[in-house]
Amino acid sequence: MSDKRDIGKIFSEKLKNFEAAPSSLSWEDIEAELPPQGKFKIPYWIIASGAMLVLGATILFFYISDEKKPLNPSPEHLQIVLQEEQEISDCDDLVLETENHNNKQFNTPTETQNNIRVTQTPPNTTTFDSLATKAATPLSNNKKIEKPENSNITQYKTSINNHILENTTETSLGKSSNSANTNNQYNVLSTILAQESKLASYYPKGALLTEDQIIPIDTIKSAKAFTPKYSIGIHLAPTYHLNPDGSLISDNLNQNSNTGDIGNGFGIIFNAGLSKRLSSRIGYNHFSIKNEVKDITPLQFPSTVQDITPNIGIDTLATNSSLSQRISFHEISMELGYLFIDKKVQASFIGGLSFVIQNSSEIKLSSPMTNTSLGSNDKLQKTNFSINFGTNFKYPIYNKIYLSITTLVKYQLQDASQNRTSYQPLYIQLQTGFCYQF
Amino acid sequence: MNIKKLIKECQKNNRNAQSELFHLYKDVLFSLSLKYCKNYNEAEDNLQDTFITIFKKINQYNFKGSFDGWVKRIAINKAIDKYKKSSTPALQIDENRVADTTIEPEMVDFRLDELLIFIQELPDQYRLVFSLYELDSYSHKEIATMLNISEGTSKSNLHRAKVLLKTKITALRNPQKKILVRNER
Numbered sequence: 001m002s003d004k005r006d007i008g009k010i011f012s013e014k015l016k017n018f019e020a021a022p023s024s025l026s027w028e029d030i031e032a033e034l035p036p037q038g039k040f041k042i043p044y045w046i047i048a049s050g051a052m053l054v055l056g057a058t059i060l061f062f063y064i065s066d067e068k069k070p071l072n073p074s075p076e077h078l079q080i081v082l083q084e085e086q087e088i089s090d091c092d093d094l095v096l097e098t099e100n101h102n103n104k105q106f107n108t109p110t111e112t113q114n115n116i117r118v119t120q121t122p123p124n125t126t127t128f129d130s131l132a133t134k135a136a137t138p139l140s141n142n143k144k145i146e147k148p149e150n151s152n153i154t155q156y157k158t159s160i161n162n163h164i165l166e167n168t169t170e171t172s173l174g175k176s177s178n179s180a181n182t183n184n185q186y187n188v189l190s191t192i193l194a195q196e197s198k199l200a201s202y203y204p205k206g207a208l209l210t211e212d213q214i215i216p217i218d219t220i221k222s223a224k225a226f227t228p229k230y231s232i233g234i235h236l237a238p239t240y241h242l243n244p245d246g247s248l249i250s251d252n253l254n255q256n257s258n259t260g261d262i263g264n265g266f267g268i269i270f271n272a273g274l275s276k277r278l279s280s281r282i283g284y285n286h287f288s289i290k291n292e293v294k295d296i297t298p299l300q301f302p303s304t305v306q307d308i309t310p311n312i313g314i315d316t317l318a319t320n321s322s323l324s325q326r327i328s329f330h331e332i333s334m335e336l337g338y339l340f341i342d343k344k345v346q347a348s349f350i351g352g353l354s355f356v357i358q359n360s361s362e363i364k365l366s367s368p369m370t371n372t373s374l375g376s377n378d379k380l381q382k383t384n385f386s387i388n389f390g391t392n393f394k395y396p397i398y399n400k401i402y403l404s405i406t407t408l409v410k411y412q413l414q415d416a417s418q419n420r421t422s423y424q425p426l427y428i429q430l431q432t433g434f435c436y437q438f
Numbered sequence: 439m440n441i442k443k444l445i446k447e448c449q450k451n452n453r454n455a456q457s458e459l460f461h462l463y464k465d466v467l468f469s470l471s472l473k474y475c476k477n478y479n480e481a482e483d484n485l486q487d488t489f490i491t492i493f494k495k496i497n498q499y500n501f502k503g504s505f506d507g508w509v510k511r512i513a514i515n516k517a518i519d520k521y522k523k524s525s526t527p528a529l530q531i532d533e534n535r536v537a538d539t540t541i542e543p544e545m546v547d548f549r550l551d552e553l554l555i556f557i558q559e560l561p562d563q564y565r566l567v568f569s570l571y572e573l574d575s576y577s578h579k580e581i582a583t584m585l586n587i588s589e590g591t592s593k594s595n596l597h598r599a600k601v602l603l604k605t606k607i608t609a610l611r612n613p614q615k616k617i618l619v620r621n622e623r
Contacts, residue, residue, distance in 0.1 A: 003542075004538075004540035004541055004542055005540055005541065005542075005543055006539060006540055006600070007539050007540065007541045007546065007600050007603050007604050007607075008539070008568065008571070008572040008596070008600050009572070010541065010543055010546045011546070011553060011556075011557070011568075011572060011573070011603070012572045012573055014546070014550060014553055015473070015550060015553060015554070015573060018469055018550045018554070019465050019466065019469045020465065020468055020469050020472060020551075021464070021465045021468060022464060022465075022468045022481075022482050022485055023482075024482060025464070025468075025482045025485055025486055027457050027460050027461070029486060030456075030460055030486060030489045030490060030493075031453065031456075031457070033486070033490045034456070034490065034493055034494075035451070035494070298586060299522060299586060301586065302583050302584055302585065302586045303515065303519075303584075305583060379498070418497070418498040418500070419498070
């Protein structure tokens with residue numbers, strides 16, 4: 001009889017090359033349980049590009065619609081005419097007045113339109129002559145317009161129903177015909193404006209303007225006087241992680257309660273003005289998102305640990321515990337801003353895209369008995385993109401230094417983890433800091 | 439099609455690739471399941487669950503480790519999950535009478551399917567620990583983590599599994615010997 005050997009080793013050797021085939025299980029049985037084919041997932045970079053395109057188009061739309069107000073000449077529109085051939089530089093004042101249509105000095109399409117035209121009253125006055133059905137308006141409605149000191153450029157200012165009309169022209173353009181019955185014989189304001197502002201090019205010669213289509217003075221000024229502005233700022237960026245269903249840690253935990261937390265962050269931002277209202281922002285942020293999965297049972301724990309990283313040295317859980325996860329990111333953000341309030345407080349809509357690179361991840365086990373680090377979560381995606389939307393407020397503090405507060409909602413475009421029940425992180429970031437404008 | 443390409447096609451939910459992968463691994467994984475399950479039918483159920491999980495999670499495979507190891511691990515985890523859901527009371531043996539787990543090799547001169555039946559007839563926890571440790575070379579530390587037990591329990595379960603196997607084999611070879619076996623319950 002040979003020497004005795006461990007029975008386990010004998011079984012191991014004999015069954016080493018054991019192989020058997022299932023008799024009743026077929027591929028069709030498996031296939032019937034699989035999710036249907038053809039579920040095409042749109043790549044995240046396409047979603048990102050699309051989002052950026054929509055965002056850019058939206059901002060561009062607002063930008064253009066704000067500055068570009070094309071007109072359709074029609075009988076209902078206002079005609080602004082310089083009536084006198086006198087040199088504009090000689091004018092001291094402009095007076096707005098209305099007068100009865102029957103008293104018109106040139107033809108108008110209809111007698112009932114509340115139209116306005118510009119006339120110049122010799123020697124030093126130009127009149128905005130309204131072709132209304134009423135008689136001349138009281139003097140209190142008239143607006144005096146100051147004559148600029150510049151001898152070559154004359155500015156006319158008048159306020160009509162809260163609109164301010166500014167006319168800038170060279171002296172030579174002020175000469176026009178005073179033949180009352182031919183519209184073409186009058187210099188239209190837009191023709192004059194064209195010398196200084198490209199905006200006026202939208203007003204064809206002889207254009208008829210309604211009152212509400214008169215260019216606000218702010219717009220004209222901004223078009224004339226835009227100079228690029230830059231700013232650079234630093235900020236703190238605490239980030240609150242909103243948790244949808246699912247788990248970034250393990251598929252086993254997708255039914256557990258999953259709560260978000262506030263992570264720290266900081267960053268730097270560079271802002272360049274593209275126009276009076278449009279600006280571009282490029283920044284770097286380092287921030288973290290946090291979440292906590294609660295009520296992990298001792299039964300869930302071993303397989304959960306396997307999903308994170310095996311061999312952590314913790315065998316069992318005695319009681320229900322929590323796993324808290326902190327993921328930190330480097331972020332490069334590229335955003336566009338649209339200024340919608342330009343007063344002492346400046347407010348802008350912000351939208352853009354970020355490229356995020358995972359910096360670190362750490363999972364901690366917390367229970368009444370222990371508080372231990374389980375190491376990093378190796379199944380997290382290393383890179384991701386996020387789309388960002390929000391609002392920026394700036395308030396001048398001292399000279400060129402501004403307090404800057406930006407709230408941004410950021411949504412990552414790819415699942416944060418390889419887990420089947422993972423999700424795309426959604427978080428709110430509050431960037432509070434100072435910027436220097438130059 | 440090589441295995442890497444096959445996996446990539448499976449990740450694209452390609453049915454033909456999935457079918458090919460199934461036929462490539464079904465025997466290996468079924469043999470593995472037989473060592474961890476109570477019987478043939480349960481092993482087939484385990485195999486089915488394993489493949490469904492493989493195809494659902496194959497996107498998580500990042501080509502860093504062995505694919506064979508990855509699919510085997512899924513099959514073993516499925517068997518363990520089943521055990522956890524239906525925890526049955528373990529058998530206890532009078533260890534004083536059969537503490538020695540060595541045996542003459544010629545005593546274990548059985549067909550492979552008979553050996554497999556010896557394993558399948560072990561109590562669930564003993565079977566899992568024995569298969570993990572002896573047949574698939576997991577450490578007691580790993581087994582403890584996987585089964586949510588202590589390392590000491592794992593070692594004890596392994597010893598008892600071996601004792602039970604020796605008892606059964608000895609009983610078959612020497613029918614006159616009686617071994618006291620009682621249910622813990």
